[in-house]
Amino acid sequence: MSRIVVLLSALLVLASCANTQPVYNVDHHPMPEAARNLPVDRIGELIVKAGEQRQWTFQRAGTGHLVATQIDGRYAAVIDIYFDQSSYSITKKSTSGFPEENGEIHRRYNNWIHYLEGDINAQLATAAP
Template sequence: MKSFKILFLLVSALSLSACTSVKLVNLTQEPIPAESRQSIEVAIMKGCKAKGWTPIKADNNTIDAYITVRSHKAHVRISYDEHFYNINYVDSTNLDYSDGEIHRNYNKWVHKLAASIQQQLSSQ
């Protein structure tokens, strides 16, 4: 009986550690500092490039950004106005997106992207 409990605990621990999916995060209403002196679009483009994302202007106040890490790809849409910006998931490859969940690295990449954009907006 004791060995069964140990086996059960081992299998449970392994199954939990193998789980890499987390709830997908979209960042909304991220503040743009009032003292931002440079163009918001330029700051977003620079912030994307600094973290390895490829930004492409989609239309007024919208930038599509792409990142490829090994065989993993993500596509986000960054919309903005003079007060806020949003980073929303569009598509991905090899990140196991399903029913609002995605590989945990995606959220890390998006949070690092947001931090880089904030740094660009705050500089100067």
């Protein structure tokens, strides 16, 4: 009987580990060709438009810098987005509700960032001055 308890405990630990991944940051993602000649303020507007589709809220923190917040039930994330005419980066600022340890975080957070990155790419790829 104790073998079964130990085995079930080990399986539970392994299952919970499968839900965590290394924190995903976007590091100097190349700016799509269509957006490279846009003014930095216009690029920021397009990033905001992309994020608002998934209920991200934004604060301007300076030229080429946005702080975005996402809240979904018990989960919340705050990220920094830095951008210029050549690239953009997304980095985790803080989170709550996500299990996080040793540089790993619940995969839901990473999914949020992957979706946001895709939305930003799509928005910038079709940019017009």
